[in-house]
Amino acid sequence: MASHGIEIKNLYKIFGPRGRDYINAVQAGLSKAELNEKHGHVLGLKNINISMPAGGITVVMGLSGSGKSTLIRHINRLIEPTFGEVVYDGLDICAMSDNGLREFRRHKTAMVFQKFALLPHRTVIENTVYGLDIQKKPRSESTKRGRYWIERVGLSGFENHYPNQLSGGMQQRVGLARALTNDADILLMDEAYSALDPLIRVDMQTVLLDLQAELKKTVVFITHDLDEALRLGDKIAILRDGEVIQQGTGQEIVLAPADDYITAFVKEVNRGRVIKAGTVMRPLEGSMDGLRVGTTTTLESAAKEMCEQEQTRALVVDPSGVPIGVLDLQTIVSAMVTPAKTEIPKLAAE
Amino acid sequence: MATCDILPNALCSFPAIGDQYIREARKVIDDGFKGIVREYGFVIDAVTQPLQVFLNSFERLFTGSPWILVLIVMLAIVYAGSRSIKITIGTAMGMCAIGLMGLWNDAMITLAITTVATLIAIVIGIPIGILMARSDRIQGSINPMLDVMQTLPSFVYLIPVVVIFGIGKVPGLIAVVIYAVPPMIRLTNLGIRLVDKEVLEAADAFGSSSSQKLWNVQMPLALPTIMAGINQTIMMSLAMVVVASMVGVGGLGKNTLQAIANQFFTYGFMNGFALVAIAIIFDRTSQAYGKRLQKHSEIVHG
Secondary structure (H helix, E strand, C coil): CCCCCEEEEEEEEEECCCHHHHHHHHHCCCCHHHHHHHHCCEEEEEEEEEEECCCCEEEEECCCCCCHHHHHHHHCCCCCCCEEEEEECCEEHHHCCHHHHHHHHHHCEEEECCCCCCCCCCCHHHHHCHHHHHCCCCHHHHHHHHHHHHHHCCCCCCCCCCHHHCCHHHHHHHHHHHHHHCCCCEEEEECCCCCCCHHHHHHHHHHHHHHHHHHCCEEEEEECCHHHHHHHCCEEEEEECCEEEEEECHHHHHHCCCCHHHHHHHCCCCHHHCCEHHHHCECCCCCCCCCEEECCCEHHHHHHHHHHCCCCEEEEECCCCCEEEEEEHHHHHHHHHCCCCCCCCCCCCC | CCHHHHCCHHHHCCCCCCHHHHHHHHHHHHHHHHHHHHHCHHHHHHHHHHHHHHHHHHHHHHHHCCHHHHHHHHHHHHHHHHCCHHHHHHHHHHHHHHHHCCCHHHHHHHHHHHHHHHHHHHHHHHHHHHHHHHCHHHHHHHHHHHHHHHHCCHHHHHHHHHHHHCCCHHHHHHHHHHHHHHHHHHHHHHHHHCCCHHHHHHHHHCCCCHHHHHHHHHHHHHHHHHHHHHHHHHHHHHHHHHHHHHHCCCCHHHHHHHHHHHCCHHHHHHHHHHHHHHHHHHHHHHHHHHHHHCHHHHCCCC
16 A cells, blocks of 8 residues: 655644634734633644655654644544644545545544553454454454454454453553554554553554554654654654644754753753764765764664774765765764754755 | 411411312313313324233233243343352242242233333333433433433322323333333433543544444443443332332232232232342342443453
8 A cells, every 4th residue: 555644734723612713813823822811712733734754653742731632633533623734645634524534534544542442342352353343344354354463463362351451551552453453554643652651662662663664654653752752753743832843853853952942852862862873974084994884873873883893983884885974982972962052963864 | 276366367277279269170171181182092092002912912921821931931031141040049939939829920910011111111211311322402301301200209100191091001001111211211321421532532533433333332331331220220110010000000019009908918928029029030130131241341450
């Protein structure tokens, strides 16, 4: 199945009985606080423009109340937008008819929820084939597909357990299997791992990354955890008070935070896992030999390799193997400890 | 009374409307009512006819079959519902005691009308409950009616029923159903409304139509509450079957009524025992069944 990206254009959401009436005022610059104070309506999303790449993981990050869960619910229209477009494969989801929307949800999207939202009266396998039941697929076929995905998320042997008998991490595996069994192009993950404890969360992130490497779905992942965002996101959009304050790759955000708010966020990040060799390498000085690392190798793994080989320098090579720069331990260490400066290293390697 | 000496008469004994007026008002209302009932007799007959057939066929089935067959079927149902040997043996003992006291036939009549009333209450109650759960406006308009139905003392029910439908088994059945249906409606509504919003959102996200949502999510998750409603409905119809003996429903209730009127202590006691036994059988079986439906929520990870 060819993937398509999702384009969110000028999206606004005003919560309240007469949200539409205030859209012009908000577009003209009425602030969230003023709207709430004067009119008793809540501005959920303000002028969101995000282009979510096909076949990649887009992470929407923000703290609670930033509007991230509202945003993801616009992609399958669980929440009606006040203004704007969400375009997928040339179709505006916000303009779909009830029937069209139902078909879109059945065949194009699948969702994983923070609190799992499994059906307690159905067993693991019955939960997994839920989406196919809705599509009225025969059980003989859907059970086969369901079993495959249960195995892929590592739950073999638990097919006939009820959700209540499973731990949180296992329940979320069921949630993931249920979404994958749907075989939809878009995978929406609403704080899918936020309710899990840290080790299991990392484990589940690995599960997602492994599957994604093979499936190439268009994934939208919501989180409040920057580390999670940086680990998973091909693209990250940071939301605050219903507005996108920065979007870009993890490296761009860590190296060039748009404002103090994001600066405060990225301060605690392990930069060695985000910044890539190609970003901080120095120009070649004559011809050299030795250890070679790719431009997209993270500093941490480059450093690890250099230590293992007892080298202090490494050549950075482009995908075709041609050396284009040089990296030494000094550069790596200073890039890993230096807080972001105004000077932005070239990002052309991306 | 001493105080009446100093008070004017109107403040002392309540000034009732004259007998004359009441008599006339009564005449007008009664005649009007009778006129309406006579006028629309065919409508009333058309409504009660199927009930009559339904009730009679059940009664014939229960009283006409050999007792051993009825007992075996009953025990099979009790066991299938409760999966409990204890309840099944208790049922066998209770029913045998009823038979030994010579009340088998009356017990079958009571059982038949209770079964029919419960079935009708379920068939009426669940759809109304579903409608109420779907719309706040419908809930707002039905709730006051249910309040009235539940606050009216059971004797008061019998008045309009008798006036409109007359005396007999079917009017009794109608009174029982009216009395027994409110918990069915209320608990269906409540059960559906209590379904977890997150699970409903998930159902929406996977593209459920509203009927798929109802049958795949709402009804199964509301089922324990609905079962509690069915249990209540059975208990209330059994209670009302006894009261409805005053308008001509036969069975154990009629015997109890006679025993009260004539101070037959032993006879009354035996009939009372039979009713209690039937009530316990119904209650245990339906509760055990309801609990079994919730099995999935009882085994908890730990």
